[in-house]
Amino acid sequence: MTRELEDQVAEEERTLVFGRFDEEDAWDLGQRLVDRAMAHAAPVVIDIRTPSRTLFHAALPGSAPDNDLWARRKSNTVFHFHRSSYAIELEHRRKGRSIGPELGLSLSDYADHGGSFPVRIRRVGVVAAITVSGLASKDDHALIVGVLREFVKA
Secondary structure, three states: OHHHHHHHHHHHHHHOOEOOOOHHHHHHHHHHHHHHHHHOOOOOEEEEEOOOOEEEEEEOOOOOHHHHHHHHHHHHHHHHHOOOHHHHHHHHHHHOOOOOHHHOOOOOOOOOOOOEEEEEEOOOEEEEEEEEEOOOHHHHHHHHHHHHHHHHHO
């Protein structure tokens, strides 16, 4: 089952690619994520950032300051591996390892838990990370992917 799920996430990463992405896109995408989360009363933090700055951030009712820390750690994982944090979680679970000294990564800066997805631009690469924190790993990931599917089509 884990391998099938890994393949599914890899396919999401291959297909949910942008032709372009700027601050207005980050705002639009962030608002769509907020709307979807609010419709389900999801107590999450939503964060869209480049490696050097925040483009969108929202802390919804019921979220906690800890969710901001998780969002930062998960987005750092995306920037390090250029893959979704859920893909990294699934791979590590299958291989029986986790983020830590063996990978040269600090647990205070990285997290191999789902909920951060790369913004990949065709013929450019990963330029940002979209992160949701506050639900279970798979649910944080699913919230992002559900909104991204609609956003990338539009």
